[in-house]
Amino acid sequence: MSLLDRFRDRVGSGSATSGDPLVDDLRAVLSPDRVKTDGAQRSLLGKDASVFDGGSAGPICYPISTNEVVDIMQVAQRHDRAVVPRGAGTGLAGGAIPLGAPIVVAVTKMRSIGEIDEANGVAWVEPGVINLDLTRHLTPLGYHFAPDPSSQQVCTIGGNVANNSGGPHCLAYGVTNSHVAAIEIVTPSGDVVMLGGLDPEPDGYDLRGIFIGSEGTLGIATKVAVRLTKNRPAVRTLLLSFASVRDAANTVSDVIAAGIVPAAMEVMDQRITEAVENYVGAGYPTNAAAVLLAEVDGPEEGIDIDADRIAEIGRANNATMVRVAADNTERALLWKGRKTAFGAVAQIAPDYYLHDTVVPRSALADVLDEIYAIADRHDLLIMNVFHAGDGNLHPLIVFDGRDEGVLERVHAAGGEIIEASLAAGGVLSGEHGIGVEKQKYMDRLFSDADLDHQNRLRRAFDPVCRANPGKILPMGHSCADIQQLRSVPTGVWG
Amino acid sequence: MTATLRNHDPALDEFAREVGSEGAVSIAGNRTRWDVGGPLDPDTRVLSAPTGIVEYIPEEMIVTVRAGTSVEELHRTLAERGQWTALPERGGTVGGAVAVGQNDFRRPARGDVRSAVLQVRYVSAEGTLITGGGPTVKNVSGFDLPRLITGSLGTLGCIAEVILRTNPIPATTRWLSSTNADPFAIHAALLQPGPILWDGTTTLVMLFGHEVAVAADIDRLRSLGTFDDCAAPSAPTGHRWSVPPAALSDVAALNTGAFVAEIGVGIVHAEQPQSRPPLDAGALLIHERMKAEFDPTARLNPGRTVGVR
Numbered sequence: 071m072s073l074l075d076r077f078r079d080r081v082g083s084g085s086a087t088s089g090d091p092l093v094d095d096l097r098a099v100l101s102p103d104r105v106k107t108d109g110a111q112r113s114l115l116g117k118d119a120s121v122f123d124g125g126s127a128g129p130i131c132y133p134i135s136t137n138e139v140v141d142i143m144q145v146a147q148r149h150d151r152a153v154v155p156r157g158a159g160t161g162l163a164g165g166a167i168p169l170g171a172p173i174v175v176a177v178t179k180m181r182s183i184g185e186i187d188e189a190n191g192v193a194w195v196e197p198g199v200i201n202l203d204l205t206r207h208l209t210p211l212g213y214h215f216a217p218d219p220s221s222q223q224v225c226t227i228g229g230n231v232a233n234n235s236g237g238p239h240c241l242a243y244g245v246t247n248s249h250v251a252a253i254e255i256v257t258p259s260g261d262v263v264m265l266g267g268l269d270p271e272p273d274g275y276d277l278r279g280i281f282i283g284s285e286g287t288l289g290i291a292t293k294v295a296v297r298l299t300k301n302r303p304a305v306r307t308l309l310l311s312f313a314s315v316r317d318a319a320n321t322v323s324d325v326i327a328a329g330i331v332p333a334a335m336e337v338m339d340q341r342i343t344e345a346v347e348n349y350v351g352a353g354y355p356t357n358a359a360a361v362l363l364a365e366v367d368g369p370e371e372g373i374d375i376d377a378d379r380i381a382e383i384g385r386a387n388n389a390t391m392v393r394v395a396a397d398n399t400e401r402a403l404l405w406k407g408r409k410t411a412f413g414a415v416a417q418i419a420p421d422y423y424l425h426d427t428v429v430p431r432s433a434l435a436d437v438l439d440e441i442y443a444i445a446d447r448h449d450l451l452i453m454n455v456f457h458a459g460d461g462n463l464h465p466l467i468v469f470d471g472r473d474e475g476v477l478e479r480v481h482a483a484g485g486e487i488i489e490a491s492l493a494a495g496g497v498l499s500g501e502h503g504i505g506v507e508k509q510k511y512m513d514r515l516f517s518d519a520d521l522d523h524q525n526r527l528r529r530a531f532d533p534v535c536r537a538n539p540g541k542i543l544p545m546g547h548s549c550a551d552i553q554q555l556r557s558v559p560t561g562v563w564g
Numbered sequence: 565m566t567a568t569l570r571n572h573d574p575a576l577d578e579f580a581r582e583v584g585s586e587g588a589v590s591i592a593g594n595r596t597r598w599d600v601g602g603p604l605d606p607d608t609r610v611l612s613a614p615t616g617i618v619e620y621i622p623e624e625m626i627v628t629v630r631a632g633t634s635v636e637e638l639h640r641t642l643a644e645r646g647q648w649t650a651l652p653e654r655g656g657t658v659g660g661a662v663a664v665g666q667n668d669f670r671r672p673a674r675g676d677v678r679s680a681v682l683q684v685r686y687v688s689a690e691g692t693l694i695t696g697g698g699p700t701v702k703n704v705s706g707f708d709l710p711r712l713i714t715g716s717l718g719t720l721g722c723i724a725e726v727i728l729r730t731n732p733i734p735a736t737t738r739w740l741s742s743t744n745a746d747p748f749a750i751h752a753a754l755l756q757p758g759p760i761l762w763d764g765t766t767t768l769v770m771l772f773g774h775e776v777a778v779a780a781d782i783d784r785l786r787s788l789g790t791f792d793d794c795a796a797p798s799a800p801t802g803h804r805w806s807v808p809p810a811a812l813s814d815v816a817a818l819n820t821g822a823f824v825a826e827i828g829v830g831i832v833h834a835e836q837p838q839s840r841p842p843l844d845a846g847a848l849l850i851h852e853r854m855k856a857e858f859d860p861t862a863r864l865n866p867g868r869t870v871g872v873r
Contacts, residue, residue, distance in 0.1 A: 187810070189809065189810035189813070190808045190809055190810045191809065191828075233704060234704045236702060240702070244679060245702060247679065247711075248679055257846055257850070259846075259849070261845070261846030261849070262846065263844065263846035263847045263850070264844070264847070265847070267808075268808035268809075268810075268830075269806040269807050269808050269830050270667065270671075270676075270806055270809075270826075270829050270830045270831055271665070271666060271667070271804075271806040271831065272806065273840060273843060273870065273871030274843055274847065274851055274870050274871045275712060275715070275716055275720075275850075275851060275854055275870055276665075276678055276711045276712065276714065276715055277847065277850060277851075279678055279708060279711035279712075279714075280707065280708045280711050280712050282708075283704045283708055284707060284708075300755055300756075302755070303755065323623060326623060326624075326625060327622065327623035329646050329647075329732035329733075330732070331731075331732065368755065368756065368773070368777070369755050369756075369773075369777050369780060369781075370780075371774070371776045371777045371779070371780035372773060372774030372775075372776045372777035372780075375774050375776075376774075428698075428700040428701075428702050428703060429700070430621075430624050430699070430700065431623070431624060432621075432623055432624060457702070460700075460701055460702040461700060461701075461702070462702050495699060496698075496700060497698040497699075497700050497703045497705045498705040498706075499703070499704050499705050500700070500702040500703065500704065501702060501704060502704070503704050504704070504705060504706060508705075512705070512706060515698065515705055515706075516695065516706065517695070519688070519692045519693075519694055520694055520695050520696065520709075521706075523688065523694045523696065523709060523858070524696070524706050524707040524709065526854075526857035526858055527707045527709065527712055527854070527857070528707060529853070529857055530850055530853040530854035530857050531850055531853075533853070542706055542707065543706070
């Protein structure tokens, strides 16, 4: 039987109503109200926050315990169905889009914050806990969870683990992989396995490290030991304005070259700054070509040394204005502006496509010039708001999907942005992942032999491609072949 | 000048030819951790990895270095630009440090080895040069081969070259010693404690950062005991234990014999070896499959098993 036939077979031919043996088996192990098969739910969970459609959800399960996830995995095995884990669905690369009507395991009801183990510096949480809820819970105890993606008000810890999520403050503190000590997972074979541990050098291969960022293809996280980061007593937030994006980018590069690693360095161009000002009135200057939001934190003593040095480097790069947030209110407002940037663009056009590439910091200015030129060539409006300190670009193409032919231009421009980033020595994704969005570019970064080794890693966890098939690796590399099932045969879970 | 992912390097090609695709093979660095993982099978060909710093870009905080280069040489070069890496300084090579994956005893000030390896190039069991990861600090482009290879003791591939993240050396570092301060109270009192070493009697603590911040930390410590300046210690020796940091509050219960504990981290350098439980069945299954996938004929570093200390 060919691989494709096997997958077709796995898609099954049951209807969406009860009486389907798969649904009956799932309802037998969960309570019936936590297995959804109605069209509205399946349509909703067939998508994520990306522009990609074509997803097709099978039955949707809402487990509330590790044991229930094991039960679901065993049912999936019996019926030879794929399983796709899902958090809040805020992913931007299509990583949670179900392909070929798999069982969708939504962990959003697994949202309890368990033991806060200060002596070991961790908190045990379930995967459905919302990122910001966790930090709010920890703040009175003097801690926070360091990764702070823009979606932190809704995204889940399970999703953060799946995408190795970052956020503005990961410049100094590192991305999710640096903030997770251990993960309990249910493997695609249905085993419960603890990856990593509370001790600093657990035995064996670093399965914890490779699970993080694997986009749900190696199993389902059911408990996560997140590291507690002590809150910083002192913070300085600087707002610098520039007459050109290049000056802002060069400032960022020079700060790092000077041996300073600020907590965050974010750049916004004029178009996005104007949108944000209209939206929340954060206090950004709208007449500057670019603004740089730089933050340093730590003990009160010595903090102004770094803040002053950043201001000085900014001035040396022609900053037209340097302002330090006077108090917490002003600081919070500046960050609100940055974090609502993507919401602010809704007033400009109904749709946007947010890209995510990483380039060497020293190449930022040149790549940005190229990105603006790409937008001009395709007659598109493009805005830039990005984690400049990491070289992590987030070009935002703003458009109205009702315009004829616009999607083709958006995708063409997106492809050119990726090529420009790779040509500058960059990589495909800094924090959004590969999902279905960038599979076709993987062979631009890696050889066939490299991709074969990535696939071997995957097979060690999941020899039959049960978990989230059709993601990350491009066509022709094993599990990816299920991609062809995006068009599910008529009469089944379509 | 920017780092490129797959710059052609004849030295790596030659290394791949040496490793070849047949016969048991092991890579030796300076053999500072040669016994980790158990004894090497006899009749195994022992090779050396290529040497040399390929490219150092201080403003990007990355360095590309061949695996056979000594950590000492690497850090000497980086120090000229005020940087270092997380790799332990104990006489070994870059490839050895990455293959073993153990952290320096100054980890709280230097970071951990596994987060420092951004890209790895290794020769597979089939004799092919494989690249995983990329030259940027932030990267989620596919499965994380650098994390898999780091700490894998050469059982999955022969490390040829890595790109490492570098970090600025702090403006000031100071080591202090105390015989009457509670090491756990020191850890709790400092916002970003450096390494804290404790042998049951004496505590050594490293403070780092701006001079004024270090001075303020010293003021904070005064309420906890008497502290004197001391010389930077050399790396503790002995059997290496890894325990949850909370377990250090009752070291006696661990039966380590004489010890030096890394407070807040959980590494103990001890007279007695640590007895560790085997991996549970589910984890073991993944390990066995991983080994079979990457080294189907079991020719890479035979005799060595990850997890054997």
